Amino acid sequence: MKTTVIVISMLAILLLGGIAASKGNGEANKTALAGTLGIAARYPGDEGIENDSSVVFTENFESKSVTDLSQSWTNVGQGTDGTALFIVKDTTAPSIGKYCLRVTATKGRNVGGGLWKLLDEGYEQLYARFYCKFAPDAPYVHHFCELSGRNPYDKSPWPHGGAGNRPTGTDWFTVNIDMTRKGFWRPAEAPKAPPPGEWILYNYWSEMHSWQTPEGESDGRDRGFFGNIFGPLDEPLVVKRGVWQCVEVMIKLNDPEKRDGEVTFWIDGKLIERYGPGTIEGTWNTDKFWRTGEFNTNPQPFEGFRWRKNERLKINIFWLKYFLGRVFTEDLNPHDPEIPYNDNKAIVYFDNIVLSKEYVGPIVTDQALPVGGDYDGDGQAGISDVIRLIKLCMEEYPDASADYNRDGTASVADALALLLDIIKGTN
Numbered sequence: 395m396k397t398t399v400i401v402i403s404m405l406a407i408l409l410l411g412g413i414a415a416s417k418g419n420g421e422a423n424k425t426a427l428a429g430t431l432g433i434a435a436r437y438p439g440d441e442g443i444e445n446d447s448s449v450v451f452t453e454n455f456e457s458k459s460v461t462d463l464s465q466s467w468t469n470v471g472q473g474t475d476g477t478a479l480f481i482v483k484d485t486t487a488p489s490i491g492k493y494c495l496r497v498t499a500t501k502g503r504n505v506g507g508g509l510w511k512l513l514d515e516g517y518e519q520l521y522a523r524f525y526c527k528f529a530p531d532a533p534y535v536h537h538f539c540e541l542s543g544r545n546p547y548d549k550s551p552w553p554h555g556g557a558g559n560r561p562t563g564t565d566w567f568t569v570n571i572d573m574t575r576k577g578f579w580r581p582a583e584a585p586k587a588p589p590p591g592e593w594i595l596y597n598y599w600s601e602m603h604s605w606q607t608p609e610g611e612s613d614g615r616d617r618g619f620f621g622n623i624f625g626p627l628d629e630p631l632v633v634k635r636g637v638w639q640c641v642e643v644m645i646k647l648n649d650p651e652k653r654d655g656e657v658t659f660w661i662d663g664k665l666i667e668r669y670g671p672g673t674i675e676g677t678w679n680t681d682k683f684w685r686t687g688e689f690n691t692n693p694q695p696f697e698g699f700r701w702r703k704n705e706r707l708k709i710n711i712f713w714l715k716y717f718l719g720r721v722f723t724e725d726l727n728p729h730d731p732e733i734p735y736n737d738n739k740a741i742v743y744f745d746n747i748v749l750s751k752e753y754v755g756p757i758v759t760d761q762a763l764p765v766g767g768d769y770d771g772d773g774q775a776g777i778s779d780v781i782r783l784i785k786l787c788m789e790e791y792p793d794a795s796a797d798y799n800r801d802g803t804a805s806v807a808d809a810l811a812l813l814l815d816i817i818k819g820t821n
């Protein structure tokens with residue numbers, strides 16, 4: 395009798411939860427009862443992910459030498475002295491592999507290196523996922539990885555510099571997944587972020603703003619346009635050292651006549667922020683979109699990105715990049731001298747790169763599921779855990795722990811499976 399009551403009440407909760415979610419999320423019925431778990435959920439340890447129909451490129455550095463990399467990458471950036479890249483053993487990434495790429499920038503010898511990929515085809519929307527791990531004493535970073543687009547008629551097999559210039563809308567656009575010593579929106583007296591910095595996006599597009607005038611137009615001086623910075627407004631999102639982090643970015647291109655382009659980014663499977671028409675509010679002043687503080691005088695919805703002005707320009711470049719540049723030439727030490735900081739030798743590791751037309755998500759392992767179905771951590775499995783799991787499944791991008799029945803999707807079926815296991819006492 396008691397069991398029947400529990401089952402009936404749980405079904406009611408599941409249904410009500412589904413209705414509430416479908417009302418709250420106008421974006422798509424698809425997400426009303428299931429979040430987007432990412433294709434990685436279907437390939438534990440990333441095994442076989444390269445065969446997924448949405449995947450356009452992968453790299454895991456297994457069974458390879460640095461020389462082999464030129465077969466799959468368009469340009470192998472070994473640094474000016476040819477020592478930046480090395481494939482090393484590192485088993486801490488949650489994958490089936492044993493090897494990853496180490497990039498070392500050494501002061502006086504090189505400013506870093508990386509791997510640059512020009513895709514054969516261009517895409518209207520593309521997700522890039524990679525793992526990175528900074529050395530425990532890694533310094534600040536000048537520029538990091540990049541997802542971008544270039545005129546398809548330009549087949550030159552190397553990256554072009556565009557710093558200081560605004561793209562025309564037919565030649566190129568760039569999203570740098572970067573880090574800053576301090577978000578510009580924080581007060582001048584606020585301390586610098588610990589190295590290697592805080593995550594930001596640093597974007598070049600056809601309607602980007604100039605630093606030279608309050609209106610954001612160039613006054614004619616040279617190099618009027620540097621990347622416009624977008625970052626999470628709330629807690630500073632400090633880049634960790636000594637641990638692997640899963641970094642993901644998605645660009646959605648615009649209709650050439652409109653400003654409806656987007657960029658979204660995630661860290662460790664958590665949606666950090668989405669930048670598109672109306673997703674944030676603020677006031678443009680110089681090259682900054684102020685969302686707080688004295689310059690935010692007339693908050694308006696963000697207009698969105700006009701990445702391009704014709705249809706030929708598409709997303710076709712991914713760059714795994716570690717560039718130290720100014721870090722070696724300027725004194726960028728952290729405030730606190732106790733913080734380990736090596737500005738002579740800077741090291742980062744990369745692994746598990748996937749470029750895909752669908753959301754990828756972090757690598758899934760058996761450890762993703764809470765022991766015994768205890769989702770709220772009170773030491774036992776019960777109705778509160780089922781409710782917690784339902785809420786998790788309703789998130790737009792739930793993490794892999796939402797996939798209780800391990801079928802590669804997060805849905806109401808997972809909550810039902812947990813409920814049945816609780817009733818049967820088998821979890």
Ligand SMILES: [Ca+2]
Pocket residue numbers: 454455456489491492493494745746
């Ligand atoms: Ca690997």
Ligand SMILES: [Ca+2]
Pocket residue numbers: 767768769770771772773774775776778779
């Ligand atoms: Ca519990």
Ligand SMILES: [Ca+2]
Pocket residue numbers: 796797798799800801802803804805807808
């Ligand atoms: Ca599932």
